[in-house]
Amino acid sequence: MNQISPLAYIHPEAKLGENNVIGPFCYIDKDTVIGDNNVMQNSVTINTGARIGNGNEIFPGASISTKPQDLKFKGEITTCEIGDNNSIRENVTISRGTASKGCTKVGSHNLLMENMHIAHDCVIGNGCIIGNSTKFAGEVVVDDFAIISAAVLCHQFCHIGSYVMIQGGCRFSQDIPPFIIAGKEPTRYCGINLVGLRRRGFSNELINNIHDAYRLLYSKGLVKEGIQEIRAQLPQSKEIDYIIDFVEKSQRGIIR
Secondary structure, eight states, X not given: OOEEOTTOEEOTTOEEOSSOEEOTTOEEOSSOEEOSSOEXXXXXXXXXXXXXXXXXXXXXXXXXXXXXXXXXXOSOOOEEEEOSSOEEOTTOEEEOOOTTTSEEEEOSSOEEOTTOEEOTTOEEOSSOEEOTTOEEOTTOEEOTTOEEOTTOEEOTTOEEOTTOEEOTTOEESSBBOTTEEEETTTTEEEEEOHHHHHHTTOOHHHHHHHHHHHHHHHHSSSXXXXXXXXXXXXXXXXXXXXXXXXXXHOSSOBOO
């Protein structure tokens, strides 16, 4: 049975699962689907197009599936998909998609800290930590287990790799490849995320191979030459293949 405050508004067409807690002054619009065991504290807004999984906790002032801040948006039917067991803190805003992709996606087990923003058509992976007041422009992709500190500004269409650590206050318009620390001004490569990789159980041998991959990549004037050296000198693994694939597919170029 759901626990719904008499001071909350739920549209008759909204679909709710079981054992949800919906606090006072929450607003849940039509064309919304909410799973089981979610907690919505007071003053949460769930807009049209929201698809929310199970076990999420959403804090006061958060607004999910907001109308995109994109002048090309013409009212088309789009969605915002939220996975399971996320903590979405105060005043977080997440826009729904546009005609470009049709959907904004946030995975599971993420911590989205106070006042951060995820724009239209972004794709956020699983297990990410995103700091206070960080802002993602449209169609940004963040892979699993990224840690992004507070007040980071990310240009549209950027790609952020898995297991990265991004220093607070960074602003960037290029892709940030996996397993690294990015920081300083302008934002650049500051070494591999050694502590983070060890905490995630990466072996010393694998960490050394990742370190060597970036040494080879950044020691060459051209990215293509660096990739050739990585393939020639390092043993193949899914992590090394991920680095190569990420860099080769980068549309905005990687930070240096």
